[in-house]
Amino acid sequence: MASRGGIMVTGTNGADYEHREKVAAQYQISALNKSRLKYCVFFHHLLFLVMLAKLSADILDKLDIFILEIEELQIPQPLWWEYIWCFSLLLSFLGLSAIKRNNIRYLRRYVYGIMGLGLGPLLYCVIYYCGDVYQYLTLDEDEDVDDIQMWQGYPYGLLWYAFVLLASQVHFFQLYFSYNLLKAWRARGAYRKAE
Incomplete structure (x- = not known):
């Protein structure tokens, strides 16, 4: 072999092995999308921690635990969609x-679950707060904001829209990478049957 200092066949530079060393495309796609899906799962966990921080006041109330610092934040009561999203x-x-x-x-069940438990509650949130957000965005300077739910001086619906924007991006990427994995795995199965 040329790479180990052995005899080199005349007429070759030692790179004739390249045609045998190719990884099939479905395996490359699978490895790449597995890695990307793991990152999406990591960001999903980070968003869960944000939601858990928001739900902490309600959870502590249900457990009869009183922490003054959390009670002083006056976090609004959660809606059912927040727990479903969790x-x-x-x-x-x-x-x-x-x-x-x-x-x-399993991956197909994961996709259906993300659509139902991930994107479904987020869609409900968008619909639920669309009136408040529209009213806040079309508000004139001299109008009063009494009808709009506020928290710490910020419109509550707009804060939820920021969360929905981040969470929906994570969920759509999860679905996209899962779809790519399903295609690659099915192609691998068809390739095996052809052999």
Whole structure:
């Protein structure tokens, strides 16, 4: 072999092995999208921590724990969609299990779960707060903001819209990378059957 200082065949530069060393495209796509999906799951966990901080006042009230600093923040009472969205975090373990085992069935369940428990509550939030956000955005300088729910001087609906923007991006990327993985895994299965 030329690379180990052995005899070199005349007429070759030692690079004739390249045609044999190619990784199939579906394996490259799979590896790339697995890595990207793991990053999305990480950002999903970060958003969950933000939501948990928001829900902490209600959770502590239900547990009969009084912490003055949290009570002074006067965090508005949560709506049911906030708790439902939190359950979408459990799906991340299903997704990680699916990419570890290349399991199409688990990944498909993960996709459906993200659409239902992730994007569904976010869509409800957008619809629920659209009146307040529209009223705040079309507000004149001399109008009063008494009808708009405020928290710490900021419009509450607009804060939720910022959260929805971030969370929906994470969920759409999760769906996109999962779809790419499903395509790559199906192509690999078709390739194996052809052999």
